[in-house]
Amino acid sequence: MVSASADNGTGTVGFIGLGNMGGPMAANLVKAGHRVTGFDLVPEALAAAAEAGVEPAASATAAAADADVVITMLPAGRHVLALYEDGGLLAAARPGTLFVDCSTIDVADARAAHEAAVRAGHQALDAPVSGGVVGAGAGTLTFMAGGGAAEFARAEPLLAAMGRKAVHCGAAGAGQAAKICNNMILGISMIGVSEAFVLGESLGLSHQALYDVASTASGQCWALSVNCPVPGPVPASPANRDYRPGFAAPLMAKDLGLAADAVRASGVQAELGLRAAELYAAFAGNEGAEQDFSGIIRTIRQQSGGAPTPQQTEQNGTPA
Template sequence: MTAIAFIGLGNMGGGMAANLAKAGHEVKAFDLSEDALAKAKAAGCAIAGSAGEAVEGVAAVVTMLPAGKHVQAVYQESVFAHAKEGTLLIDCSTIDVETARAVAEAAEDKGLVAVDAPVSGGIAAAEGGTLTFMVGGSDEGFERAEAILKDMGKAVIHAGTNGTGQAAKMCNNMILGATMAATCEAFALAEKLKLDPAKFYDIASVSSGQSWSMTSYCPVPGVGPKSPADNDYDGGFAAGLMLKDLRLAMEAAETANAKVPMGSKAKELYEAFVDDGHERKDFSGIIRTL
C-alpha cells in the first residue's frame, strides 16, 4: 500500500482520509482543526504536526482545501519544500481552472507529478467511499492517481489535461444548479395549480421533465427517495458551496467568452438564497424562496 499525506480534513476530507486508511494505506493527516485531527486519528490515520511534516517521505499528497488560494499556499509553503522528487500531488479541492493549471506547472518544475481531481457526491459519498472523481492531468498522473482514488470512490474518470477535472466539475454543477432551480420552480407552480406534489413526481419522474434533481434529490419533503428535504434541508450539499461552484463557472465562462444565461441566472438565485442567511442549508432548500 501507499504512504499518503492528506491535508484538509473537513466535511469531505475527513471521510476520504478515513477510507484511505481503511483500505490499508499509511495516511499521514494534517488539518488546522484539532477536532478533525482527533477524528482522523480514530479512523486510523497518523497525525502530522504540520503540512510539511505530513508530506515528508510519502509517495502521494492529497489536498482537500476551500479555495485556490489555499491550494497555492499549501503547495508553495509546504508541499514543494518537503516533497521528494516524483511525488504525486492529487488536489481534490474545487478551484478555478487557471489556478489548477498554474500549480500543476509549478509542480512539474519541481520534479513532481500533479493532477486535479475534484469530486462529486457530497458528504455521504465521501464517508461511504462512493465519490466520483474527475481527473485532469497526464496519462502517467492519472494512472498513478487512479490507484489511490478508487479507494475513495465508485468512479474515477480521466477528463484530459491539467485543469480539465476542474472544468468538468464546474460545468457539471452548473447543470445541477440550473436544473435544481427549475425543478423547484415546477414543484412550486404545480402546488399553486392544485396538483399534488407526489402525483406530479410520479408523472414527471417518468416523463421528459425527469432529472437527477427530481428523481434522486427531490426538493419536496416526503416525495421520492429520502433527501435533505426530509431533514429540514440540513446536511447534503450546502447552498454556499453551490454558489461557490456557480461563481467559478461564471469566471471560467467569462475567460472563455462563453454565453451561459441559465448558469448566470442560477448564480443570481443562489446569491439571493445565501444572502438571506441560508448558506449552510442544502441547495435544494431554495424551493422555499421560489
C-alpha cells in the same frame, strides 16, 4: 470503473484538509489498507481523522515529507497555491511525489498549481469530486481528473478507494473544467425542479403526483430523483431533514461562481448559468447559509407568495 488495491505501489499518502469531505475520504483510504498521514488546521477534524486510523501530523509539510502521494482538499484555489509554494509543501516533499488536488478551484489556479508542482520536480493531478458529504462517507464519489495519463494511472487505486468512478478528462485543469460544467447543470436543474414544484402547488398538484409523473418522464433528472426539493417522494433527500446538507448551498454558490467566471472569460452565451449563479449567491448569503442547495425552493415559494396545501403534502410529510 476502477478497482481498489492496497498493494499498488502508492506507499504512504499524505492527506491535507480533513474536514467534512476530506475526513471521510482519508478514512476510506485507511479502510482500503493504505497508510495515511494527515493534517488539518482544525484540531477537532484532526482528532476525528485519527480515530478513523489516520496518523496525525504536526503540520502540512510534515504530512507531505514522507509521502509518496499527497492529496489536498482545501476551500479555494488561493489556499492550494499558498500551501504549495509559500507554505512549503512542494519543497517538503520528496522528488517525484504525486500531488492530487481534490479541491474545487478555478481552472487557471489548477493549471498554476500543476505547473508549480512540476517545476519542483513532482507529478500533479487535479481531481475534484462529485457526490457530497454522503458520497465521501460511503466511498461513492465521482472523480474528474486532469493531468497526464501516467499520473492518472498512478492515482487510480487511491481514487478507487474513495469513490465509485474516476474519469480522466484531459490535461491539467480539465478535471476542474468538468466539475464546474457539471455543477452548472446541477444548479440550473435544481432551480428548474423547484420552480416546477412551486408551480404545481399553485395549480393544485400534490408533490407525489408531480414526482410520479416527472421521475418517469422527460423531466427526470438527478435534482428530482435523488435530491428532490420537497419532502416525501425521495425519503433520503435533505428536504426530509429540514434541508440539512447534503451539498451545502454555499458550496453550490462557490461552484457556480467559478462557472460564471469561466463563462465571462470565454465569452460563452450562458444566460441560465449566470442567473443560477446570482440566485445561489443570494440564497447562500442569506437564509440558505446553512441549508442544502435544494432549500432554494423555500425562497422561490416565498417570493411566489404561496405555500403547499395540506392536500398537496399529505402523502409527503411536513410541508417544506
